[in-house]
Amino acid sequence: MRVHVDFEKCRSNGLCVLAAPEVFDLDEEGFLHFETNPDASLAGAVRDAAQACPTRAIDIDEP
Amino acid sequence: VSRVLIVGASLGALRTAEALRDQGFGGSITIAGAEPHLPYDRPPLSKAVMTGASSLEGAVLPLRGDLEVDWRLGRSAVRLDVARRVVALADGAELPYDGLVLATGARPRIPSAWAGVGGVHVLRGLDDARALRAALAERPRRIAVLGAGFIGSEITASARGLDLPVALIDGARLPLAGAVGDRVAEYVAAQHRAHGVDLRTESTVAELEHRNGRLVGLRLADGTLIDADLAVVGFGVTPNTEWLESSGLVLEDGIVCDDQLRTHAPTGPLSGVVAVGDVARWPHPLAAGATVRIEHWSNAAASGAIAARTLLHDLDAAPTHPPARDTVPSFWTDLYDVKLLAVGLPALATTSTVLSGSVEDGRGVVGYGRGGRLVGAVAINDARGLAPYRRLLAAGSAWPPEPPPGPNASAMSRPSESPDYAQEQS
Numbered sequence: 001m002r003v004h005v006d007f008e009k010c011r012s013n014g015l016c017v018l019a020a021p022e023v024f025d026l027d028e029e030g031f032l033h034f035e036t037n038p039d040a041s042l043a044g045a046v047r048d049a050a051q052a053c054p055t056r057a058i059d060i061d062e063p
Numbered sequence: 064v065s066r067v068l069i070v071g072a073s074l075g076a077l078r079t080a081e082a083l084r085d086q087g088f089g090g091s092i093t094i095a096g097a098e099p100h101l102p103y104d105r106p107p108l109s110k111a112v113m114t115g116a117s118s119l120e121g122a123v124l125p126l127r128g129d130l131e132v133d134w135r136l137g138r139s140a141v142r143l144d145v146a147r148r149v150v151a152l153a154d155g156a157e158l159p160y161d162g163l164v165l166a167t168g169a170r171p172r173i174p175s176a177w178a179g180v181g182g183v184h185v186l187r188g189l190d191d192a193r194a195l196r197a198a199l200a201e202r203p204r205r206i207a208v209l210g211a212g213f214i215g216s217e218i219t220a221s222a223r224g225l226d227l228p229v230a231l232i233d234g235a236r237l238p239l240a241g242a243v244g245d246r247v248a249e250y251v252a253a254q255h256r257a258h259g260v261d262l263r264t265e266s267t268v269a270e271l272e273h274r275n276g277r278l279v280g281l282r283l284a285d286g287t288l289i290d291a292d293l294a295v296v297g298f299g300v301t302p303n304t305e306w307l308e309s310s311g312l313v314l315e316d317g318i319v320c321d322d323q324l325r326t327h328a329p330t331g332p333l334s335g336v337v338a339v340g341d342v343a344r345w346p347h348p349l350a351a352g353a354t355v356r357i358e359h360w361s362n363a364a365a366s367g368a369i370a371a372r373t374l375l376h377d378l379d380a381a382p383t384h385p386p387a388r389d390t391v392p393s394f395w396t397d398l399y400d401v402k403l404l405a406v407g408l409p410a411l412a413t414t415s416t417v418l419s420g421s422v423e424d425g426r427g428v429v430g431y432g433r434g435g436r437l438v439g440a441v442a443i444n445d446a447r448g449l450a451p452y453r454r455l456l457a458a459g460s461a462w463p464p465e466p467p468p469g470p471n472a473s474a475m476s477r478p479s480e481s482p483d484y485a486q487e488q489s
Contacts, residue, residue, distance in 0.1 A: 011397065012402060013395045013397070013402060013404065013446075014395065014402065014404045014442070014446025014447075014449070015361065015393060015395065015404070015446075017446040017447055017449075017450050018393055018404070018406060018446065018449065018450050018453045021447070021450035021451070025447055026446045026447055028426070028444075030402065030444070051078075051364065051365070051368075052361060052364065052365075052393070054104070054106050054360055054361075054364075054395070056125070
């Protein structure tokens with residue numbers, strides 16, 4: 001799966017980090033870092049993260 | 064083909080419709096909403112929409128192409144008849160259903176004598192936001208925000224962002240104290256003060272002063288007169304359940320549900336009728352089985368999938384839809400440049416301790432316990448540090464929690480290194 005984040009929408013609220021900490025991280029300055037191509041075993045957590053994002057900044061491409 | 068009717072047209076309603084389609088429901092979906100608007104998001108209303116930084120339309124939620132919803136907007140539901148399986152609308156129409164989703168949300172509480180006074184606002188819906196935004200664009204002389212909960216605190220921070228003078232007034236000793244506990248609330252109070260807010264806690268408003276129907280100030284119970292030509296009332300909300308009073312559903316500060324969001328008749332669970340979002344009250348494992356009603360965005364967003372699964376189970380009357388897993392509540396708030404993020408139900412706590420970092424320094428995690436169990440955790444500017452506690456909450460961790468396992472453990476300071484924690488242990 002491929003993960004896309006729209007940084008125009010991201011407000012660094014961190015809900016994605018709660019849902020999928022293996023894939024999303026916020027650094028001390030509040031900048032989001034994420035795995036663009038996470039393992040398929042994390043698909044459920046990544047979908048949860050996209051659903052949990054209050055600004056709908058996360059898009060997922062699943063093959 | 065079966066028919067699902069969703070009453071209410073906000074986030075919980077939309078997420079339920081999406082989840083019904085995701086879970087393969089091919090019948091009809093009708094959404095009836097009291098407001099004339101398609102579903103919109105509330106969090107931006109007290110932030111970018113209120114200040115004018117983003118448009119009102121920016122809050123409207125995108126609609127997926129596959130939903131095929133029959134919208135009935137601008138008409139309130141007035142009655143539910145569970146025997147006949149119909150909902151009556153204010154215009155006399157009756158909408159039949161096979162499965163019903165109750166998503167009527169809540170409305171702001173405001174003393175009735177205040178409601179008609181010019182310059183007095185609440186902020187719940189898009190129309191409230193439009194009115195408040197227009198009033199702020201007129202540059203009021205001074206704003207009084209009444210109630211220092213989430214909405215009051217966010218409105219205060221947004222108004223300070225516009226460089227407008229604000230008095231924030233609350234009867235409690237600290238802002239947000241009921242939601243996040245004293246330790247984090249002290250930090251929030253300090254942030255308000257540092258940003259020039261006239262924070263008046265342990266203060267209650269005795270009366271509004273108005274002239275020619277316009278607010279000119281307010282008098283506190285101790286006699287102090289607060290100069291203000293605009294007030295925003297954030298006294299919390301009341302669930303919209305009056306229309307259900309003749310239905311026989313069990314109501315108790317919300318619609319009482321089972322842990323799968325199925326409603327109750329006096330005789331037991333009511334198959335095929337579920338509730339979502341702010342209006343639903345259900346037993347939560349973190350509350351030791353007591354019912355809770357959660358007013359946060361994430362709850363409305365997550366409850367749709369659970370309600371949809373329950374509804375499809377009841378409609379098919381087949382065990383093809385396994386019970387939903389427990390969800391761990393989460394909520395956040397943006398105040399100035401502070402990000403508060405929380406998991407669990409910290410409002411239930413009887414004890415708390417700093418788990419990592421430092422509250423005063425503006426980066427850390429506070430844990431909350433009750434009855435020997437971890438019930439919540441709040442992070443100040445530290446989502447990474449909070450993540451392990453979401454999993455501990457889901458797993459039913461004891462109090463105080465073990466140092467967190469998982470991928471982020473190395474990035475965190477361990478609780479046993481925190482002086483606060485060691486003190487409580489001793």
